[in-house]
Amino acid sequence: MLNRFWTLTISLVCMATTTVHGQEKVDGLSVALLHQKVTQRDGKEVLVDAALAKPGEVIEYSAKYQNHTAKTLRRVEATLPIPPGTTVMPTTAKPSGAWASVDGANFQTIPLKRKVKLSDGREIEQLVPFSEYRFLRWRVGALDAGQSAVYAVRVKVDSGSSDARQVAMSSNR
Amino acid sequence: MTINRVTTTVKQGRSVWLRTGALLLLLSALFLSASRTLAAVPAAGTAIGNAASATYDDGSGTKIATSNTVTTIVAQVASFTLTAAQTKPGAPGTTIYFPHTITNTGNGTDTFNLSATDVTSGTFNFSAIVLYPDANGDGIPDSLTTINSTGALAAGAEFKFVAAGVVPGSATDGQTDTITVTAQGTATTSPAAAQTNLDVVNVSGQAVIDVNKAISAPSGAAGSGPYSITLTYRNNGFATATAVTLGDTLPAGMTYVAGSGRWSVSGATALTDAAAGDPAGITYQSAGNVVTAVVASVSPGVNGTVTFQVNIAAGVAPSILNNTASYSYNNGAANVGPFNSNTASFAVLQTAGVAATDASSTTDADSTTNDIVLVSTAPQGSTVTFDNTIQNTGNGSDSFDITMSGSNFPAGTTFLLFKSDGVSPLVDTSGNGTPDTGPVAAGASYHVFVKAVLPAGTSGVGAFNVTKTARSVLDPTQSNTVIDRLGAITSNSVDLTNNTALPGAPGAGAGPEGSPVTTNTVSPGASTTFTLVVNNTGPSADNYDLSVVGALPSGWTVLFKADGGVGNCSTTGANITNTSSINSGASRVVCAQVNVPAGAAAVPSPGQSIVFRVASPTSGVQDSKLDAVVVSSVRAVSITPNGSGQTAPNNTVVYQHTITNGGNVTEAITFVGAFLSDTQSANGWSSTAFLDNGASPGVLDPGDTQITGASTFSVAPNATQPILVRVFAPSTAATGQIDQTTITVTATNVVGAPVAQTISATDTTTVITGLLQLLKEHALDANCDGTADTGFGTANISSGAIPGVCIRYRITASNAGTAAVNSVVVSDSTPANTVYDNGSRNSTGGACGTGAVDAAAATTVGSISAPACGSAGSVSAAVGTLNPGQSAVITFGVLINNN
Structure with a gap:
């Protein structure tokens, strides 16, 4: 699964204003993503390879952020997308305190809420369904030289369960 | 799409009356609404890819880091x-x-x-x-x-x-x-x-009615039509059926075409949508989305059709619209039904459409929606972000591949694609290798971010354009473009000043200046520090390397240090070679320490030029500034030593002196006025000075140049000049008389404002008596006839002194003192390779006694003894007493051996 870019030149905003995409950076902050499937065996949780997953199964994404420089990196913010075809389980976010977004631009604390205008003109606040969460973000803060931090969350592969779908029924007489 | 059906089985034998408004059979036409909720089961084989990212600040601006991509394939x-x-x-x-x-x-x-x-x-x-x-x-x-x-x-x-x-x-x-x-x-x-x-x-x-339903086409696009729906009824039983009632509730998304009802029996006659007004034998009405037809009577074996038309509503999401008719009738004995016909399905096709626009872009500087996302300016070497809106104008969920093309950005520009959070890289979710937006619901929009990383060192007025194409994964014939435009790339700039930051600081403006901005003075072996201020006058943060332009004199070094915190280099920090990042409009103090080696030559005002330079390795901008260092003059010229000596009257003594330049400026030496004086000059003493530049250093030789008032020469730093002073004691000088000879040397610094210094040395000469002087002279007597061929002299006989010839010697013993000298004995001997000759040989190499003895050893005072002719030995004259001024002359000869 390769990402293709318009030019072949990769330099990094490096001082890094550019990033080497898809590789761990050696001279700045590196990000390594791990994914595993959460299975049950004898009542205990076992994490296995996640190359293949059925609808309804749970994938755990775990991103490790490491400071490879000799100085403290500040205002570190970690972002983990929730891929389409999966629904996040926000209570599994580790550590807690993640923010979420449906559009990648506006992030708020979990659970997300939005204002909905009813047909009679009233405006009420509704919870945004978890299935609409598309990004999680953690405020890591400062990361000292050589220090690393891990951020993880679990998602469920969508299985088309009825509560996830909006259904319109037409009635006959 | 998934369709669930829920049916209720009518129990055997029970007849159920058709009641308006009652629901016994639940028809459901389910379809996914065009909403943001997309939690449908992903297809088997779908690749779920993910990559994490982070933003951070390493002290020089915000950076992005992205992870590897992990993929999960969805199983079936x-x-x-x-x-x-x-x-x-x-x-x-x-x-x-x-x-x-x-x-x-x-x-x-x-x-x-x-x-x-x-x-x-x-x-x-x-x-x-x-x-x-x-x-x-x-x-x-x-x-x-x-x-x-x-x-x-x-x-x-x-x-x-x-x-x-x-x-x-x-x-x-x-x-x-x-x-x-x-x-x-x-x-x-x-x-x-x-x-x-x-x-x-x-x-x-009894009568058995069967109803089949058909739609004229199995599929079509949203908004298409009209399509015909045909209800065919048939009596397969043995009795006539009456009040055959057909009912059809159209699914949402199908709309009834008014006045389209037809009955096979009445042919082309339009059935009225209102209850009344229909041809005999049928009551047909349509209200809302419900069509009802009641055929009065159907005989066994008879069939007929009721048809009407529907349109597919615009904007219906891709789905299957299912339509089932229901029917009931009197079978001749009882009312039976309702029964269901077959379900006719109409698939609303998904049509794809995409619009790539600048609408609601968060990075668009122009306020018109013109399909161009404009960023007005960006600094050179920076990263420019463009937010493009990709809207799904189709009627169902679709993903859109994103590609960039047609760029006239400067060579070396890199384009990176990001998801709508602006930091997660855009990944491929469709498996065709091209990054895409991921599923976007019908009507919804997705923001794709492009970051253009500009190459360092390139600036200029654009416009720089790149075209972004969004292409439907479902239908690749559907695509749309939007232009990302950068108006101009501004250049960074930097200004190097002294002591204070801009505005108005010394050295403001591009350098190097015509004259030094700051001049510091330093002594040899010390250092001086310049307080440099690096001003970032450009629009974006930058960093600069520190250097000195051109070569400095040998042994000079320059060290750049961070300021210690006060801001004026009164204290300094670590050694640095780069300023590290300075924000736009900000400045930083850097201390330049210039070290001058000990022994460095003086450099008077305007001093030694030093050009300091700052140059950014990322943006390429630079500035330099001219400063200067005056190396102070240190003068240390001396003449040594003071001498002392003795001489007899009518005699000289020579003293050695050295002029030494221990300072760092060249000294011009002159001899002014009465630079050589004797305290006893009135008594006839005199002295002469010479440069000791002849063949024999340390002694007075003919090559030494006399020093006069016109004499002048230079002595460079660390150089020396030897001098000889010859003092003459007159013959009238009394024993014990002391004469002091002073030589005064004037030294004037060649570098800097000339200041004459005088240095002097004094020699003290004491007269002593009783000095017997001997002068030995010789002359060639080639034919040994006893008579010198030439006059006597002290010069070397450089030719003719060959074996067989004779040499005549004359020794003059003089009493140069002031009292008589007694018991004077003057002795000499035949030199090596010679024998005594008394003048009797009379021919070159002749034998003794050949002729008269006419050159026997003689003395004018006293008596003399000599060896026999032809023998080697000593010649000794017992002179006796010599009064002051009296001389005795002793003569003798030798033959140079010829065998």
């Missing part, structure tokens, strides 16, 4: 639905058709095995039960080829078939039998469990 889960179980009346000797639909609700392709068997508990047995295909879904077999499988059915797809049960002619009214229709999936991983529908036939001797 198998499931299906089988509809619908039905109960129908059937006349003996007729075939009853039960339409069924099997829908693959799994997420991958599956093949379903079909079978139909007779339930043995019935009161009659079908004479035959077969399954037939019904691709057009009209409830009537397409062919008489029986089937036992659906074939491969894609996820979400439907397969329609008909179960046919032949009622034997011997069956009687009231009997009943049931067909069990079974379907089973065959997917390799966890195949879906079998499901059954029970189809029941109640044998009726």
Whole structure:
């Protein structure tokens, strides 16, 4: 699964204003993503390879952020997308305190809420369904030289369960 | 798409009255609304890819880091639905058709095995039960080829078939039998469990009405039409059916075309949508989305059709619209029904459409929606972000591949694509290798971010354009473009000043300046520090390397240090070679320490030029500034030593002196006025000075140049000049007289404002008496006749002194003192390789006694003894007493040996 870019030149905003995409950076902050499937065996949780997953199964994404420089990196913010075809389980976010977004631009604390205008003109606040969460973000803060931090969350592969779908029924007489 | 059907089986034998508004059979036409909720099962084989990212600040601006991509492939889960179980009346000797639909609700392709068997508990047995295909879904077999499988059915797809049960002619009214229709999936991983529908036939001797429904086309786009819906009714029974009531509730998304109702009996006559006004024999009405037709009477064996038209509403999401008619009638004995017809399905096709625009872009500087995302300016070497809006104008969820093309950005610009959070890289979700937006619901928009990383060192007025293309994954013929435009790339700039930051600081403006901005003074062996201020006058943060332009004098070094915190280099920090990042409009103090080696030559005002330079390795901008260092003069010229000596009257003594320059400036030496003076000059003493530059250093030789008042020479730093002073004591000088000779040297610094210094040395000479002086002279006597060929002298005899010739010697002993000298004995001897000659040889190499003795050793005072002629030995004159001024002259000769 390769990402293709318009030019072949990769330099990094490096001082890094550019990033080497898809590789761990050696001279700045590196990000390594791990994914595993959460299975049950004898009542205990076992994490296995996640190359293949059925609808309804749970994938755990775990991103490790490491400071490879000799100085403290500040205002570190970690972002983990929730891929389409999966629904996040926000209570599994580790550590807690993640923010979420449906559009990648506006992030708020979990659970997300939005204002909905009813047909009679009233405006009420509704919870945004978890299935609409598309990004999680953690405020890591400062990361000292050589220090690393891990951020993880679990998602469920969508299985088309009825509560996830909006259904319109037409009635006959 | 997945369609669930919910049906309620009407219990055998019970007749149910059709009631307006009552719901016994629930028809559901389900479709996914065009909403943001997209939690449908991902298709088997879908690649779920993910990459994490982070933003951070390393002290020089915000950076982005992205991770590796991990991928999960979605496995297949198998499931299906089988509809619908039905109960129908059937006349003996007729075939009853039960339409069924099997829908693959799994997420991958599956093949379903079909079978139909007779339930043995019935009161009659079908004479035959077969399954037939019904691709057009009209409830009537397409062919008489029986089937036992659906074939491969894609996820979400439907397969329609008909179960046919032949009622034997011997069956009687009231009997009943049931067909069990079974379907089973065959997917390799966890195949879906079998499901059954029970189809029941109640044998009726009365009228038996069967209704089939058909749509003129199986599929079409949203907003298309009109399509014809045909309800075909047929009396397969033995009695006339009356009040045959057909009802059709159109699914949402199908809209009734007013006035389109037709009846086969009345042909082209339009049926009125209102209840009244229809041709005789039928009451037809349409209200909202419900069509109702009541045919007054249908005789056995008669069939007819009621048709009307529908349009597909615009904007209907891709889905299958299912439409089932219901019917009831009086079968001659009782009211029966309602029964369902087959379900006619119409697939609303997904049409793809995409608009790539600048609408609601968060990075667009121009306020018009013109399909151009404009960023007005960006600093050189920076990263420019463009936010493009990709809108799904199709009627169903779609993903859009994003590609960039047609760029005239400067060579070396890199383009990176990001998701709508602006930091997560855009990944490929469709498996075709091109990054895409991921699923976007119909009507929804997705923001794709492009970051253009500009190359360092390039600036200029653009406009720089790059075209972004969004292409539908579902239908690659659908694409749209938007232009990302950068107006201009501004250049960074830097200004190097002294002591204070801009504005108005010394050294402001591009350098190097015509004259030094700051001049520091330093002594040799010390250092001086310049307070440099690096001003970032450009629009973005930058960093600068520190250097000195050009070569400095040998031994000079420059060290750059961070300021210690006060801001004026009164304290300094670590050694640095780069300023590290300075924000736009900000400045930083850097201390330049210039070290001058000990012994460095003086450099007077305007001093040694030093050009300091700052240059950014990322943006390429630079500035330099001219400063200067004056190296102070250190003067240390001396003449040593003071001498002392003795001489006899009428005699000289020579003293050595050295002029040494221990300073760092060249000194011009002159001799001014009476630079050489004797304290006893009135008594006849005198002195002369010489440069000791002849062949024999340290002694007075003919090559030494006399020093006069016109003499001048230079002595460089660390150089020396030897001098000789010769002092003459007159013959009248009394014993013990002391004369002091002072030589005064004037030294003037060549570098800097000249200041003359005088240095002097003094020699002290004391007169002593009783000095006997001897002067030995010689002359050649080539033929040994006893007479010198030339006058006597002290110069070397450089030719003619060959074996066989004679040499005549004359020694003059003089009393140069002031008192008589007694018992004077003057001795000499024949030199090596010679023998005594008394002048009797008379020829070159002749023998002694050949002629008269006319050159015997003699003395003018006293007596003399000499060896025999031809022998070597000493010549000794007993001179006796010599009075002051009296001399004795001793002569003798030798022969140079010739054998």
